[in-house]
Amino acid sequence: MKFHAIDLPNVKYTQPYSIYNKVLLLALTLIVLTSIPLYMNKNSTTSPLTSPTPSLTTKTSNATGLESILPSPTPSPTIEINSTAGLESILPPPTTETNSTAGLESILPSPTSSPTTETNSTTGLESIEEKEEEQCQLFSGNWIPYPDGPAYYTNETCKWIIPQQNCMKFGRPDSEFMKWRWKPDGCELPLFDAAEFLEIFRGKSMAFIGDSVGRNQMQSLLCILGNVTYPEDISDQYSNNTDYFKHYVYTDYNFTMVTLWAPYLIRYSYADPSVHSGDSLMNLYLDEPDEAWTSQVENFDYVIFSAGQWFLRPLIFYENGGSIGCLWCKLDNMTKMSESYGYRKAFRTMFRTLQSLENYKGVTFLRTFSPAHFENGDWNAGGNCGRTKPFSKEEMKLEGYTLDMYTAQVEEFKAAQVQAKQKGLDFRLMETTEAMLLRPDAHPNYYGGSHHRNTTTADCVHWCLPGPIDTWNEILLHMLKTRQNST
Numbered sequence: 448m449k450f451h452a453i454d455l456p457n458v459k460y461t462q463p464y465s466i467y468n469k470v471l472l473l474a475l476t477l478i479v480l481t482s483i484p485l486y487m488n489k490n491s492t493t494s495p496l497t498s499p500t501p502s503l504t505t506k507t508s509n510a511t512g513l514e515s516i517l518p519s520p521t522p523s524p525t526i527e528i529n530s531t532a533g534l535e536s537i538l539p540p541p542t543t544e545t546n547s548t549a550g551l552e553s554i555l556p557s558p559t560s561s562p563t564t565e566t567n568s569t570t571g572l573e574s575i576e577e578k579e580e581e582q583c584q585l586f587s588g589n590w591i592p593y594p595d596g597p598a599y600y601t602n603e604t605c606k607w608i609i610p611q612q613n614c615m616k617f618g619r620p621d622s623e624f625m626k627w628r629w630k631p632d633g634c635e636l637p638l639f640d641a642a643e644f645l646e647i648f649r650g651k652s653m654a655f656i657g658d659s660v661g662r663n664q665m666q667s668l669l670c671i672l673g674n675v676t677y678p679e680d681i682s683d684q685y686s687n688n689t690d691y692f693k694h695y696v697y698t699d700y701n702f703t704m705v706t707l708w709a710p711y712l713i714r715y716s717y718a719d720p721s722v723h724s725g726d727s728l729m730n731l732y733l734d735e736p737d738e739a740w741t742s743q744v745e746n747f748d749y750v751i752f753s754a755g756q757w758f759l760r761p762l763i764f765y766e767n768g769g770s771i772g773c774l775w776c777k778l779d780n781m782t783k784m785s786e787s788y789g790y791r792k793a794f795r796t797m798f799r800t801l802q803s804l805e806n807y808k809g810v811t812f813l814r815t816f817s818p819a820h821f822e823n824g825d826w827n828a829g830g831n832c833g834r835t836k837p838f839s840k841e842e843m844k845l846e847g848y849t850l851d852m853y854t855a856q857v858e859e860f861k862a863a864q865v866q867a868k869q870k871g872l873d874f875r876l877m878e879t880t881e882a883m884l885l886r887p888d889a890h891p892n893y894y895g896g897s898h899h900r901n902t903t904t905a906d907c908v909h910w911c912l913p914g915p916i917d918t919w920n921e922i923l924l925h926m927l928k929t930r931q932n933s934t
Contacts, residue, residue: 583634585922586878590837590885590915596626597913598638605670605912610896612663614911619894621835624911629882629918639921641675645700647927648749652703656740657753658710660817662693663909664751665706668920669695670912678704692739705747709737710757712797718763726827728761728776733792736800745806751877751923752797753814755852756908758790766792786848791855798863802870811867812926813860814877814919816852819908820887832892832907838885845884853880875926879919889914 602608602615610617629636655665669678678695686692691708714735718728744750761775764784772782774789794813801807821830845853857876864874891906910916 584632585634585636585925586631586881587840588629588631588882589839590627590882591630593626593628596628597917598628599641599674599917600670600913602912605673607666607669607673608912609666611659611906612666612891612895612909612912612914614891614894614914617891617894617896619892619911623835624886624889624915625913627837627915629915629921636918636921636925639671639917639924641672644924644927645672645675645697645702647924648697648702649700650702651748652746653705653749653751654740654744654747655704655706655751655753656709656744657712657751658708658755658757660755660909661751661753661814662691662706662708663912663916664753664814664919665693665704667912667914667916668704671917671920672697676700707740707743709739710754711737711793712740712752712754713737713793726760728763729757730765731762731789731793732765733771733789734766734796736796741800741804744801744809745804747809749810749812751812751814753817754790754793755816756819758793758852759786759848762789764789764792785851787851787855790852791859794856794859795863798859798867798874802863802866802872808872810873810875812875812877812923813856815856815880816849817908818849818880818884820890821905821907822887826904826907830907831905832887832890834887836888838887840881840885843885845881849880849884877919877922877926879922882918883910883915886910886915889916 602613608616615622655661672678676697676699678697680693680695682689682692682694685694685705688708691706693706695704696702697704711729711731714732714737716730717723718730761773761777763773763776763778763781764771770781772784772788774784774786801811819826820832820834822832822834824830857878860874860876864876867874887907889911891909891911893903893905894911895906895909
């Protein structure tokens with residue numbers, strides 16, 4: 448049997464694609480490949496694959512921000528420009544995460560930003576902090592409501608509050624005075640961090656030198672630090688008069704804190720030794736410092752000096768061994784001096800003494816005059832302080848004897864500070880006068896217990912605990928941390 452090939456009519460046997468078809472397909476491919484980049488360049492002069500400059504405002508957390516930065520290509524079924532998945536398909540893999548600002552800065556163009564700009568650099572933060580410090584008026588501001596007050600302790604949780612300042616225990620009916628915080632102009636005053644304070648003072652010592660208002664501040668500090676630890680009271684090892692000379696040690700921190708009684712900072716005595724009362728005539732020796740502090744001050748790393756209301760008593764002034772005048776002394780043939788005269792002289796002597804002590808290297812704080820708020824009469828003539836809210840600084844201004852005392856004090860400080868710097872000493876000013884002038888509501892008034900005084904006499908000098916005097920220690924810690932000096 449023979450087999451014959453069957454020829455199809457008019458048809459040649461060929462390969463699947465002719466040479467003609469191959470040429471045509473190649474030409475079309477070249478045209479398409481050439482057209483795509485030309486079209487993209489027409490719509491955007493910046494390629495997402497070029498070397499980018501960082502953007503400080505780009506966010507990768509939403510599609511809108513990306514659409515505003517990336518060029519808009521022609522629609523493609525395989526590329527999504529409104530999702531991070533789309534970005535991954537057209538951009539090279541970044542070395543950082545694309546869901547963070549740092550990641551976008553490394554891959555996205557930003558023609559308006561500088562390639563060297565870093566918003567999270569240490570230098571940037573320091574410059575911001577410095578700017579805030581320049582704007583911060585720590586000692587000028589207002590008291591603002593603080594519903595969560597008191598911030599640190601109550602009269603029931605702190606055992607260091609003495610009866611004289613334990614206003615709630617002795618029947619004060621309102622608690623609003625504990626629910627305010629000091630708001631400086633231009634900044635916020637941080638809350639007191641007791642653990643941080645104790646670390647700063649680890650291995651250090653601090654003394655409060657002055658009158659009972661200075662001791663009032665130390666008792667506030669004892670209460671605040673009680674949130675971390677309690678000290679050991681070893682006062683009886685150092686003094687027979689433990690009401691006025693207190694000595695505490697925080698064993699875990701090797702931190703010592705004391706108060707030294709020196710109400711005038713200079714030597715004084717009672718004109719009549721048999722009469723000790725709130726209006727007793729006193730002898731004041733303006734050029735002789737009080738040995739109660741000069742004998743010990745070289746032992747301390749930090750010292751806080753203060754003085755105030757004792758200088759408003761009847762006084763006889765002595766200088767160079769003789770009397771030179773008096774204040775409210777009712778003595779004949781005696782020159783009458785102003786209320787601030789002895790105050791100015793006392794601080795001048797104090798500062799000169801500090802600078803003359805060979806071994807004194809401590810940091811010196813001067814806490815300024817603390818105003819009293821007697822209304823309806825003097826302290827011994829029915830005066831009291833029954834207000835329940837602070838003043839605003841628009842309502843109350845420094846004036847009268849309070850302004851005179853404050854001015855004398857600050858002027859002496861500034862003069863002494865210039866000399867101290869030349870000797871390598873560190874003098875700092877804690878100007879609490881304005882803040883406390885606005886707090887007539889926070890004194891014990893009739894709600895303080897003391898066996899030293901008649902309870903029918905209002906106390907409008909000291910401060911209830913808890914109360915605004917806690918702010919002094921907030922300011923102290925802030926000054927220690929920032930080394931802020933108001934001058």
